[in-house]
Amino acid sequence: MRTALPVSVLAFAASLACSLVAQAQQGPGSAAPAAAPPSWQQGRNPEQDASPLHPFAPHMTGRAAKELPLDKLKVPAGFKVEVWAEGIPEARSLALGDKGTVFVSNRLSKNVYAVVDRNGQRQVKTLLKGLDAPNGIAFSKGTLYVAERGRITRYDGIEANLDNAPEAKVVIDGLDPTRQPGHFWKYLVMGPDGKLYFNIGAPGNIVMPSYMQASVMRVDPKSGVLETVALGVRNSVGMDFDPKSKDLWFTNHGRDWLSDDTPNDTLHRVAVKNKVIPNFGYPFCHQGDIVDPEFGKNRSCAEFAKPVAKLGAHIAPLGMKFYSGKMFPTEYRNNMFIAMHGSWNRTTKQGYNVMRGTVGENGKVKLQPFLTGFLTDEKADPPMWGRPVDVLQMRDGSLLVSDDYNGVLYRVSYAKK
Numbered sequence: 001m002r003t004a005l006p007v008s009v010l011a012f013a014a015s016l017a018c019s020l021v022a023q024a025q026q027g028p029g030s031a032a033p034a035a036a037p038p039s040w041q042q043g044r045n046p047e048q049d050a051s052p053l054h055p056f057a058p059h060m061t062g063r064a065a066k067e068l069p070l071d072k073l074k075v076p077a078g079f080k081v082e083v084w085a086e087g088i089p090e091a092r093s094l095a096l097g098d099k100g101t102v103f104v105s106n107r108l109s110k111n112v113y114a115v116v117d118r119n120g121q122r123q124v125k126t127l128l129k130g131l132d133a134p135n136g137i138a139f140s141k142g143t144l145y146v147a148e149r150g151r152i153t154r155y156d157g158i159e160a161n162l163d164n165a166p167e168a169k170v171v172i173d174g175l176d177p178t179r180q181p182g183h184f185w186k187y188l189v190m191g192p193d194g195k196l197y198f199n200i201g202a203p204g205n206i207v208m209p210s211y212m213q214a215s216v217m218r219v220d221p222k223s224g225v226l227e228t229v230a231l232g233v234r235n236s237v238g239m240d241f242d243p244k245s246k247d248l249w250f251t252n253h254g255r256d257w258l259s260d261d262t263p264n265d266t267l268h269r270v271a272v273k274n275k276v277i278p279n280f281g282y283p284f285c286h287q288g289d290i291v292d293p294e295f296g297k298n299r300s301c302a303e304f305a306k307p308v309a310k311l312g313a314h315i316a317p318l319g320m321k322f323y324s325g326k327m328f329p330t331e332y333r334n335n336m337f338i339a340m341h342g343s344w345n346r347t348t349k350q351g352y353n354v355m356r357g358t359v360g361e362n363g364k365v366k367l368q369p370f371l372t373g374f375l376t377d378e379k380a381d382p383p384m385w386g387r388p389v390d391v392l393q394m395r396d397g398s399l400l401v402s403d404d405y406n407g408v409l410y411r412v413s414y415a416k417k
Helices: 007-026
Strands: 079-085 095-097 102-103 110-117 121-128 136-140 145-146 150-156 170-172 186-191 196-200 215-219 228-232 238-239 246-252 264-270 309-313 317-322 336-340 353-359 363-372 388-393 399-403 407-414
Touching: 007 309, 079 121, 095 388, 102 136, 121 336, 145 186, 145 196, 186 238, 228 264, 264 317, 309 336, 309 363, 336 388, 336 399, 353 388, 363 407
Parallel strands: 136 186, 238 317, 317 388
Antiparallel strands: 079 407, 095 102, 102 110, 110 121, 136 145, 145 150, 150 170, 186 196, 196 215, 215 228, 238 246, 246 264, 264 309, 317 336, 336 353, 353 363, 388 399, 399 407
């Protein structure tokens, strides 16, 4: 009687056989094809192959607030910053429910969390599990929308079912048919027109995107009809609507491995009355005035739409929100707050803060620091102890800031003196 081999042994044998056949087909002395470099290394020139620069991974289990140098955080006079919630692994995008629930996403993991406030005590609940890079979240009229790698889903009546989330309903699918290696995470926001706006990033650092990639899109959650809002946008991970004009504003990451100081990451605006889909240049043109050395040959930046502002090289602007609350001084009304995740593709690091932006009568944006202190040594590896990702205005007018490096939410408040 023969003894059946375990499935694992059979699988190994099959794998080994395939490997031997492949080697035989290559012929004696032929080398196996070189593995493709990680997405973040794509676009380096030969002189940069030995560069020590690299992205910084977050603490995937988070860090306790008591371990953090919170005394280093600085805000303008009259403001106060404190830890609002902790223990939220890789806390990324934020959304506020009608009943005060704060929803928190992550990018590298598979969960969405809910933070509920009970008499001043915050409780973190794991709301959704097993998702595929659920970075984008938005809440509207009792429904939580989640943007995963390749689809957007909805969870109706979610705040009444935080301990037993309802079944997901698909709004749209097929958003990442090739499982692109880079920039597959999405940011999600509900527009004043009742449509969901989100990004589809470029699949690599500097590559030719498909017709859907390197774009800002919108979808009608009722019909599932998809529309293009903007093209030539390498990777936008933050957007909001001007409360006065209703225009769409969004951040964008410029390409890596061009130089320490170029190109700038950028801020963009698409007018609500715009009848033409703007193209902001990627991969041909960067920051509105730098022609790409490879893809920009025989092209001109003059054919593309310009950014509203240059934010700094490799500064990684993420979430942004316009402020409409009443807690902060009057001059903060309708200002924008932008979370700068901070640079890695730069010898001297910068960013790692939250900036305040004001739009002048001429349409130009003036930026000034609002929340600083995360960057401790611009030459170190890593150079920071925390990284802002998204901002969220609370009902009382205070501002929450997520930190994916530590799994923490900070609250910035203002008290009149």
